[in-house]
Amino acid sequence: MHSKLIFYIVVLLSGLLKPLPVLAFDRAAFESVVLAEGDERFKALDTLVAEADNQTPVLLKALLEGELQRAGKQIIWVHEGRNIDPLTQAPLSSELPDKEDVVVNNRLRGALESALAALKLVSTDHKTRLAAAKELVVSAEEGMKPIVKKALAKETDATIKALLESILATMELKSTEVPLRLQAVQVLGQSSNSNAKTALLAALEVESDEGVKQAIKTSLKQVETRLVWGQRLGLVFAGLSLGSILLLAALGLAITYGLMGVINMAHGELIMIGSYSTFVVQNLFRHIPAFFDWYLLFAIPVSFIVSALVGMLLERGVIRWLYGRPLETLLATWGISLVLMQTVRTFFGAQNVQVENPSFMSGGIVVMSNVVLPWNRIMIVIFAIAVLLAVGWTLTRTRLGLFVRAVTQNRAMASCVGVPTAKVDTLAFGLGSGIAGLAGCALSQIGNVGPDLGQSFIVDSFMVVVLGGVGQLAGTVYAALGLGFANKLLESWSGAVIAKIVVLVFIIMFIQKRPQGLFALKGRSVES
């Protein structure tokens, strides 16, 4: 414990005293890295890394970035516009004869980069160490063994330790001693990393010892099982994510088409309007950078309201006159969708616009080395659930919901007992459109926002509603999730296009069997 504590103090202090040259620095090694030719440079680099101190990364970085020059044996560091000696940092005369750039070829560049990564392994910052370890998993080189060992000895964090162990094991696979190799193979067997698999496969090719060969095979199997589970997990999440997107896109449709029976081909464009509303709110928030991350919070109600207003306007202006004529409604709303698309093109241009994720939604949770769950997708799953609950609550617990259901079941009777049916129609349509706006807000966080955004969802969201059955929220939920999973599963087998075709064909066949969808309404309202 003591030694560790002292080490940290030393590191901290030396961080504070940066400008002072540290005596332990291997001057000869550094000079041959900079000045020598061929393999000698790499050997010297390994020595330098193995004996690294605080100054090493600074100088190696200078070399990598082309800040070092030479004049004969003298190395010059052009630092912040001044010529200084890299080791003593004493100023040098600016007029040196036959000054030339130090040549860093691609091989040395690569070596320097991974050396720098290796040096980060001994950083005091936990995040830097983790990032460095991850980088090295891919690019570790034989020469870094000492520093990795050194880092491993000091490491306390379990995640980083495991990573370092597998890096070291990858290196030791090439060891000449059988027990070392055997141990390395066993360590790699515990890994869940695709690099471990590659390393093991490569080792299997060249392995001569029968015992080690057997061990490699066992380890390989373990790693593969773990990788497969990772893939499955990723697939399930992708399905869930697509399902929730479809759910968001289709929920509004479940109200306007499912409950009200209005076939709205402009639904996709209402989604697009939601996305563009988010874009506008984002641009407004750019003027107050301190609160930029909070723009999404405002964009949610704004996109709901904008789309809802547009929807209500459409209902009052066009759709109201076409009730009871579904085919005409289909054509008229298609016309509306064309007009809306062109309007957006006129105002925002035909190109896609940039909607940035707030900082808390970028990145993701690393579940396994080959499974990363991005935050924005997780948020959308949560958002979809929230919207679903809100819609369910509105329909079953509020006065508006009661009216909507009453009008759906028996318009004439509802009107007789005093329900203002025309107003309810407008409000219900506004609600459905507003939900489309919410879907647009969510979609802006994961995909491109352009005038054609809605077009790509219209077939999919109608499929969800048709499959789920008219007049049912539950059906919509199951259908959306089912289609999401089916799409992603098939995609992993056969590619995206075939998956889509298979799903469409399946729906067409399914409709043959159950024309009313998964959850058919029973009773009087069936044949109306």
Next chain:
Amino acid sequence: MSEMQLNEKNVLYRPLFGPQGWWLLGLSALVVLVLIPIANLVLPQDSVFYVSAYWVTLIGKILCYAIVAMAMDLIWGYCGILSLGHGLFFALGGYGMGMYLMRQIGHEGQYRADLPDFMVFLDWKAFPWQWWNTDHFGWALLLVVAVPGIVAFVFGYFAFRSRIKGVYFSIITQALTFAAMLLFFRNETGFGGNNGFTDFKRILGFSITTPETRISLFVITALILILTLLIGRFVVTSKFGRVLAAIRDAEQRVMFCGYNTLHYKLFIWTLSAVICGVAGALYVTQVGIINPGEMSPANSIEIAIWVAVGGRGTLVGAIVGAGVVNGAKSFFTQAFPEYWLYVLGLLFISVTLFMPQGIVGLINQWRKPNQES
């Protein structure tokens, strides 16, 4: 399903089938079959009445669209089935003819190879099975008729058997053409992927770009349009056509009267698809390109608006509508490209709201008081 507001007495007979209608038909036939060919081939280029190759191709294209519109009118106007997938049948016919035209290029492609350019590009060594026998014109004609027909028959059989109607049917046909479009976009399907077929050189040994070939194709298209009109007229004025109209207005009652509506719907649906396929084949020879974009759902919906603008359930209305809408489209996409979608969109909205019977309906309304006075 009685959303059609076409319950006027004898609406079937009024617009086309009176003596004036025959006169009008004869006059248009004269213009298209005699005057335009003369104006293109015989008149000198600087004459006021000279019709350039551009106009011949454009009018030829619109004639193809008019055939499609009539096919649409047969099922939508007379049987109440709105298909949003007719672009698929049109494209299938086009691809059937396109394959033959590709084979006719011979060794004159970019690579001077036995195979069409796109196959060379994909490094294929032989024609895939879909291309079997496509170097024979007769086989191509068979494909043009049979492929859309069979696809429509199979799809229609299952759809009508399970009594899918109205909007459901429309949405499923849209999904059908969407799926087909995705399929044809893939190179592996064997039809040239994104780019489809183009750069045709010859048809039946004649160069496809000479004025004589172009006019011949134009005249053939016009003849087929007239033929389609006559076939359509025969169908809808027969007893069969009366049953179709009855199905449109009250399908359940027709069933209770003892008719099996499946047979009626399936026949008219398949006939409509076959007509579409023929139109597609004619289109390819004149326009010189076919690609999966023809199957996009938007294209198929546009067909419906041609019919709606002209007037449903009239057959001539379909021709008028196809002409008016596509004429406007050519004008706008050249003069004000950014406004065309506004015009088209507003056309969809205003026709459904204010002109449910289309242009032909308007003419009828205008003529009616005259007749009564």
